[in-house]
Amino acid sequence: MPETQETIIEIKNLTVGYGDTIVLQDVSFDVRRGEIFVVLGGSGCGKSTLLKNMIGLHRPQIGQILYDGQDMVTAEGAQRRSLLRSIGVMYQSGALFGSLTLMENVRLPLEEFTDLPDPAMDLIAAMKLQLVGLKGFDHYLPSELSGGMRKRAAIARAMVLDPQILFLDEPTAGLDPIISAEMDQLILQLAESLSMTFVIVTHELPSIFAVADRVIMLDRRTKGIVASGSPAQLRDTSTDPWVRSFFRRETIPAVMRQEDRPPHE
Amino acid sequence: MNPSIIKPSATLPGDICRILEHSEETLHLSLAGRLDASVTAQLWYPLVNLVENAAPQLLRLKADDITYCDSAGIGLLMELARRQLKRQGQYSLDGLKEEFSHLWSQYQPKDFLEIRSSRPQPCCLPEETGRLAVQAWDGMLDMVRFTGELTLALLHAARHPRTVRWPEVWLVMEKAGVNALPIVGLISFLIGLIMAFQATIPMRQFGVEIYVANLTALSMLRELGPLMTALLLAGRSGSAFAAELGTMKINEEIDALTTMGLAPVPFLVVTRVLATIIIMPLLSLFANLMGLVGGAVVLLSLGYPLISYIHQVKAAVGLLDLTGGLAKTLVFALIVAGVGCLHGLKTRSGASAVGDSATRAVVSGIILIVIADGLFAVAYYFLGI
Structure with missing residues (x-):
């Protein structure tokens, strides 16, 4: 992997949502140049919302999204166009x-x-x-x-x-296992040969294990990042039972199940 | 270097590309600096022309000094390499930096010997003519098939009125009928007003301004009321039907209906056709009234009392004129809704196809309405209506 320690995207204290509904609160993370960075989480945890904020389609309520130090949130005109030129997006x-x-x-x-x-x-x-x-x-x-x-x-x-950064929204969702594996191969090959940075939103476990250098996991309960690290690390060492279950594809006790709860607050 | 081989408009930027050696067999070029999209755009034709005209046995490219190279630059190198291969010549690329040679090694020049244009082009006039003829024939077949299917579905609906989804019919009636009242009223009022006003000027020369009432009443009731309503509805609702059904088609909603065992024509088209058939005569009646009001405004302003206008209108037109006009609207309604739905269901794929369908629905709707109106005029003449 041509991955370096150099940060290419920096997300600082990001709060996003629609009107009064807060989807993610005070989220901060960074993406390094050349890595394959995966955003994952259960359904409805705000993965796609986060992506849409990162690529400038929505404006976050609070926070900064820095590409090489330039803020996407406040960029206007030519600066914004040049920022948009540096990213490519594949929609679901x-x-x-x-x-x-x-x-x-x-x-x-x-x-x-x-x-x-x-x-x-x-x-x-x-x-x-x-x-x-x-x-x-x-x-x-x-x-x-x-x-x-x-x-x-x-x-x-x-x-x-x-583009330096390629955002992929669910690149393997709904594809058969062979095609999914080919997509994973393609992503790895592109990352290696073109030194692109990938930000991938997905919840397909095999893909995550195949391509991800680093993942962050979003959670609806806390409206933030519940875990981050390499996928194997999270599966084996996480203390959060929900995270472990997610990576091991197990069911979880009904009391902890997120999907069954209506959005509160 | 022989200057005649390069087109005058296309000079090779010397700071980026230099000719190191140019002999019968070998052309040795050196490239330097940033090979990005804008530089490639400048370099493309001059360089390709140079190499094509020189037609060397061996093309050597020295790439040591390239500091940046993106896909556009790789594309240029690929173009030179593939042209060389096509000519069965040799090429060599030396000294490309490692990060760019990664990019270069993703492609093989032999894969790109033939580059197709971005859209298939018909080869010649006969092919194009044949294609258009087949399309026109398919269009006719579709129209016939659709008409048959619609007739059967309407007959079935007449025999079993309970199978019609009446709530949807009411909804379409509201959208296509009630909501169209303001525009239909406005246009008809203005038509009546303008017609009466224009007729007043010649009529005044003969001192028979009161006959403006006859003219307005006859032409509104027999012709313009129904026709204007139909044209407005074709533009307003025919296009809406086409766009709605077209979007359903590209979203696979029509397929979903079909697999549920609900044929699109009875389920979607019959409701729209019925709703249009019900509202079109009503709208037309309203249009007639507004047209007469427009005529009345002109005559009132000329000093005639309203009552004499009304008497004149009553004397000029009978029930037959009114019903003759309204009968036409039933056919117009069938045309507007039917053509709109037909083009909607024929939508191919993509967002622009929906726009095309809506356009086609309006254009062919208007043409068919005018043709039908002409046929009615002939028929009424012979029937003495």
């Missing part, structure tokens, strides 16, 4: 543009943000599609592809401008 269902072919989807950021000539854009788009294993599918429409292929095409589109 791909979010490919349905009326464009795969190649046009991948080419779109190149057309908008570079002055490259047409043949150059075609070649680069074809190269990116080959990198995610979709060579020969250039002319397919997203609706003609399987879910896994759509996710891979979405990764190709997210990284066509060589």
Whole structure:
């Protein structure tokens, strides 16, 4: 792993939510350059909300989100655009543009943000599609592809401008085990060969064990981080029974079950 | 270096790319600095032209001085390598820094010998014509199939009225009918007003301004009231039906209905068609009234009392004119709702397909309404209505 101790994203005292509903309170963590960082937690614990705040779609209620020292929350105009250029996002269902072919989807950021000539854009788009294993599918429409292929095409589109950080929202959810394993391979290969930093939101255990350098685990009860470390460490040494159960895929006593409680406060 | 081989518009930026050796067999280039998207954009055509024109047996690239190279830069190197391979020449790339050679080693130039454009292009006119003909034929077949299916579903609904989902019919009636009252009223009022006003000027020359009432009443009741209502509804509700059903189609909701054993036509289309058939004559009646009010405003302003306007209108038009106009609206309603739903159900994929469906629904709805109106005019003429 080309992982270093250098911090690339720093989250400071982040409180996020919708209106009066607080989803996460006073959360702080950092992501190091070149690592594969996984955000996980049970359903409804705020993983996706955290992601949407990190990529600038939502504005947090309190706190700072620093990319290389620049705050995404307060950035405006050109600074914000350059920050957004340094990240790529793959959405859960791909979010490919349905009326464009795969190649046009991948080419779109190149057309908008570079002055490259047409043949150059075609070649680069074809190269990116080959990198995610979709060579020969250039002319397919997203609706003609399987879910896994759509996710891979979405990764190709997210990284066509060589972002330093790639955010993946549930990259393996709903895929069969073989395709999931291929996705994990792809992520590892990209991280290694392109030295990209990955921030992945998921709750697929096999994927977490396969790719994650470090995980943080969010919890609905405390509205914050309940555990952090490498996945094996959390599984074997965590003192929190809920965390241990999560990693061992066990059921937990009903009194502790989070999903059954309505949001209080 | 032979200057004639480079296009005048495309000069090679000397600080980035230098020619170290240029002989019959070998072209030796050195690249330096940042190879990012903007530099690559400048370099692309000059460099490709240079190499194409020189057509060397061996292309050597010296990459020691490249300080940064992203996918765009790798793309440029790939372009040179693959062109060299296509020409069955040799290439060598030396001294690329380790971090970039990682990136380079992800790809094989032989995989990219043929680069396709981003969208399949029809080869020639016959292919394009054939494609359009097949599409038009499919469209006709769809229309026939849909009409048959809708007719059966409507007959079934007439025989078993309890199977119709009436709550949904009421809802569509409210959305497409009640909520359309202001716009229908406004447009018809203005049409009546403008028509009466324009007619006054020539009529005054003959001193027969009162006949403006006849003109307004006849044209509103027989023609403009129903027609304007139908056109407004095609724009307002036909497009809405197409967009709603189209979104359901791309979200697989239509598939879900089908697998539940609920055919989309009886379940979704019949309710909309019934609702439109019920509200269109009512809206049209309202449009007639508002048009007459518009005419009345003009005549009142000319000094005629309201009662003489009313008498004149009563003398000019009969029940047959009114019902003849309203009968047309039933057909218009069928066209508006049917065409809207048909195009909605035919939506392919993607958000823009929904927009296309809505556009098609409005355009073909309006065309069919106008054609139907023409046919009615001919039929009424021969029937003496």
